[in-house]
Amino acid sequence: MIVFAWFYLVINSHVLGDRPATVLPTTDTEVGSRDYSYDPEECVMTYKHWTEQNNIIFVANWSPPGIYMSNVSSTLRFEVAMEDVELTAPSALGYDGTISTLYWSDFGKNTIERYSFDTNQHEVFVSNIVYVRNLAVDGAGKKLYWTDYYQNRIEVINLDGTNRRILIDTELNWPNAIEIDTTNGYLYWTDTGFDKIERVKLNDLSTRTALVTTGLGWPSGLVLAVPDGKMYWCDSDKRVIEEANLDGSNRRTIITLPGKSPFRIDIYRNYLYWTEPYGGGIYQVDRTTGISSKQSSDSRLNDPRDLYI
Structure with a gap:
């Protein structure tokens, strides 16, 4: 199966942690060898093209259950990511770009499942779990990490x-x-009970360190920008999106969001995308200026629990 979707404007490349794309292009045409000077409204793009160019966003919606995908454009236009895959309550997303495979947790089935866009194969990958809150896929190291809430x-x-x-x-x-x-060989996570952000060297668990321990209420989302030496998180209780160095220093607030409850966060170029569950949507904020805007009012995404770019 090849998933097709129309889009308006192609925005290329992305830096997030140590995911495959680690070089930020300076222009829209500085990606691979493709020419993006054509009128995008005259073109149909495929999932494979999107992922090769790091232009894709996946969103998991809790209720009604669904996983959707779009080109990361000035106007997000979502399509169903996978046909004929039963979902009950998808809550966390991960992606292995080395083999074009999407991972997700389903709270309704107590499973972690995966789908290969190369082979169109779906399988239940892990069962006998309780509540997987978030996933992290290490495609190069061939490992999947998750938090059991x-x-x-x-x-x-x-x-x-x-x-x-x-x-x-x-x-x-x-x-x-x-x-x-x-x-750098680190695993980072947020703890919403003890209100802190921690990390540990994967080859030495004795290096476990609490990086942020004050001023947190419910740090529900986290994303790394390793080439920039930065991490970003959203706090559903404090209603803020914040930034710090990877060691927790130089902390600052990017935006305060009165009346909002930012839940998950990801990064694309200079923008942070975040979800607002329970009737919210998908939002974007410039990580330099703090200017924010709503990016999707799709009625199918009225309870987005996770997103992955």
Whole structure:
């Protein structure tokens, strides 16, 4: 199956943690060898083209259940990401760009599932879980990490399905967002019970360090910009989006959001995209200026729980 979607404006490349695209282009044509000078309204783009150019955004909506995709454009236009895949309550997303495979957790089925866009194959990857709050895929290292919100632990499994194990299960209280920095070998996560952001060296768990421990209420979303040396998080209780260095220093507020509850966050070029569940939508904020705007009012996305760019 090839998923087609119309779009208005192509915006190219993306820097997020250590995901495959780590070079930020300076112009819209400085990506690979493709020419983007054509009128985009005259063109139909495929999933494969989007992902090769790092232009795709996935969104998981809790109710009604669905996973949608769009080109990251000035106007997001979402299409169903996968046909004939049963979803009950998709809540977390991850993606392995090395093999074009989308991962998600389904709270209604207590599973982690995956879908290959190369082979159009869907499978239940992990079962016997309680509430996977967030996922982090290390395609190069062939591992999947997740936070189990109710069992208060962080688990890991090889992408071939072997060696599932608990990585951390001490001093956790509702672990939430999780991100991996494969360049420097760190795993980061937020803890919404103890109100902190932590990290650990994956080859030495004794290096576990609390980076942010004050001024947090419900740090529900986290994203890394490793080439910039920055991390960003959203706080659903404090109603803010904040920034700090990867070691937690030089913290600053990017935007305060009265009446909003930002839940998940991701990054594309100089913009942070965030979800507002329970009738909200998808929003964008410039991480330099703090100027924000709503990016989607799609009625199918009235309860977005996660997004991945």
